[in-house]
Amino acid sequence: MPHFFNHIMVREEQDIPNWILDESGRFTLKSAKIFFLEPGVPCGWGKLIWSSSISPSKTLVLWKDFHERLPTDQHIQNKGLHICSMCTLCEKHEESIQHLFFECSNALHIWSCVRQIFLTSQFPNKDDPLSFIKSDGSPLVKLIKLVVITFSIWMIWRIRNYARFQDKIEVSRDTSLIKYLTCLGGNLSKASMKNALLDFNVIQFFGINTRSGKFLCPIPVRWEFPSPD
Ligand SMILES: [Zn+2]
Numbered sequence: 214m215p216h217f218f219n220h221i222m223v224r225e226e227q228d229i230p231n232w233i234l235d236e237s238g239r240f241t242l243k244s245a246k247i248f249f250l251e252p253g254v255p256c257g258w259g260k261l262i263w264s265s266s267i268s269p270s271k272t273l274v275l276w277k278d279f280h281e282r283l284p285t286d287q288h289i290q291n292k293g294l295h296i297c298s299m300c301t302l303c304e305k306h307e308e309s310i311q312h313l314f315f316e317c318s319n320a321l322h323i324w325s326c327v328r329q330i331f332l333t334s335q336f337p338n339k340d341d342p343l344s345f346i347k348s349d350g351s352p353l354v355k356l357i358k359l360v361v362i363t364f365s366i367w368m369i370w371r372i373r374n375y376a377r378f379q380d381k382i383e384v385s386r387d388t389s390l391i392k393y394l395t396c397l398g399g400n401l402s403k404a405s406m407k408n409a410l411l412d413f414n415v416i417q418f419f420g421i422n423t424r425s426g427k428f429l430c431p432i433p434v435r436w437e438f439p440s441p442d
Contacts, residue, residue, distance in 0.1 A: 266398040352404035360398040
């Protein structure tokens with residue numbers, strides 16, 4: 214490959230070290246490590262979505278969704294590939310993250326269930342899950358919100374892939390798998406809960422075991438007539 218080196222100027226002077234990350238110009242592992250450990254762009258939700266109660270493979274789908282890195286038709290088109298786009302699940306719209314996860318009939322059914330459980334009106338678009346997770350609630354309720362969001366996004370993506378690549382047109386509206394996985398995630402958690410109606414509804418709906426340490430036991434108080442004296 215002689216042409217490959219044509220542009221390199223060869224000097225007769227002695228070679229000198231030229232590693233720009235170290236003052237001496239010499240390569241050191243320490244300088245390389247510091248270079249790669251430098252923080253990137255601050256991300257408000259990076260730490261929020263990773264939890265020991267959720268399998269990393271499920272969270273990775275959510276992470277890609279937030280980064281708009283899932284290979285939907287729209288994403289592939291944005292990369293410059295000219296492909297026809299159609300949502301495999303409803304066959305009525307072009308496939309984008311907004312449509313697949315928030316507008317398609319499957320997604321609408323799942324978010325409708327979530328709205329009923331958590332008494333919220335959110336979820337018309339892709340920016341809502343984060344504000345939903347961060348909104349008020351006990352640590353346990355916030356964790357359950359994260360678990361539900363993560364498993365819901367993962368399941369929609371899984372159903373889409375089954376339909377597209379394995380010809381399994383079983384567009385399931387059954388949310389029992391999400392419920393089951395959320396129950397497992399909640400049982401693994403040590404997050405505390407409050408004596409609030411929302412907490413009670415959530416743990417009851419998902420069948421989460423309430424360990425004694427989680428409860429703040431209410432103290433019944435009753436006023437009584439003073440004694441006749
Ligand atoms: Zn659709």
